[in-house]
Amino acid sequence: MKIGELSEKSGLSRDTIRLYEKNGLISSSASQSETNNYRDYSDDVLLQLQFVSSAREAGISIADLRELMEAFFDSCDPSQAENVIVAKTTELKERIVQIENVIAFLDEALVKVREALGDD
Amino acid sequence: MKIGELSEKSGLSRDTIRLYEKNGLISSSASQSETNNYRDYSDDVLLQLQFVSSAREAGISIADLRELMEAFFDSCDPSQAENVIVAKTTELKERIVQIENVIAFLDEALVKVREALGDD
DNA sequence: CCAAACCATGGACCGTGGTCTATTGTTTTG
DNA sequence: CAAAACAATAGACCACGGTCCATGGTTTGG
The missing domain is CATH 1.20.5 (Single alpha-helices involved in coiled-coils or other helix-helix interfaces)
Incomplete structure (x- = not known):
């Protein structure tokens, strides 16, 4: 899905989602299209954002969340x-x-x- | 006591104590001396700072603490x-x-x- | 087809919480 | 007495987390 839909479903602003992505909390892939450079987000990312969102409300820093998300998804x-x-x-x-x-x-x-x- | 002693005992920097005072979390009186404008802090302030300090660690904002401290000490x-x-x-x-x-x-x-x- | 809606990027901006520095004045101590 | 330590004030500066804006490109709906 594109960022607008993700924003809609997660309740987070586009800016916030981009901020989180820049900080390594989520990741996305390039869209299929050759003509644009839109990002494509999987359904998993929505789940991740829901977790991130509640964790942020609980006062967990982005840096800490990055560590956690990396541990979950990137750690070999x-x-x-x-x-x-x-x-x-x-x-x-x-x-x-x-x-x-x-x-x-x-x-x-x-x-x-x-x-x-x-x-x- | 003067701010240095309070800083020593509370484990908070002078700057932080002044910040808290400016934000209404604690209060002080003028020192006895006529020649300086040092502030004088009571023993109670030390207790208050210890509470504030642990509350800050628990993620409670200064604004929230101000409300609480006012409720305790200033509320008629x-x-x-x-x-x-x-x-x-x-x-x-x-x-x-x-x-x-x-x-x-x-x-x-x-x-x-x-x-x-x-x-x- | 064309306007509206969407997207990406970069940078400015904001509030919060705190530290650091400079300046100036006071007190303590050797 | 003089130097060192302390105090007050103001302002710069910092990291964090986020929003807003401008620009330019893309897609969608009427």
Whole structure:
């Protein structure tokens, strides 16, 4: 499919898709036509973009995603791919713990605020 | 305490502390001295900075933190503070779910990679 | 056929978060 | 006292992630 359709289906702008491609998160092939230089995206790319998109929302950097996508699709060395995936998973779990700490802090604050409300 | 000591204790650079102060995450008072315009930071500010620091690591934006810190310390209206805290907590929990989705995806990928490794 | 819609490329631009530098003034310390 | 360390301020600079714009070419629909 062409970038417009991909943009439509993924919910990402053309610019963003091109940015991701330039950064090695996805790849495309030249279209069949001899007369243009349009890019052709496979259905797989749509799935990849959906993953990338949710990962970006989760705060994972493009650089990190590049590493992951390369590990999945370009790596000729599965054990290296494994290393990357395990490392990123560990990182993400740490991140969850950090966020949970912040939530715990907020919960405590909430208790105090509600006490203040009760003291009206 | 002066900014150097605060920097030392918080592990944040002077520049970063000033940036946070400019953005309303912390506040300070003028020093006692008549001859300088140094800022004076209370011990509470150190605690606040420790929270801010870990929250920043967890990916919470300065703008969001400003809202939270204002809700804690500046709000004359506890019920509004409560709203902000609840909203941010909800947001953070959604974020955790997103990260967990990414981890789940990575786990699946890991299984496949390990199958590939097993097929050696 | 021709206008509208699409595509690629490159560069400018923006907000965010932070660092670095220069300048000037103050305090501390040997 | 003098040098070193510290402080405040302003502005430049940086990376990141993304959007917007201009240009020029291609395809599509009426």
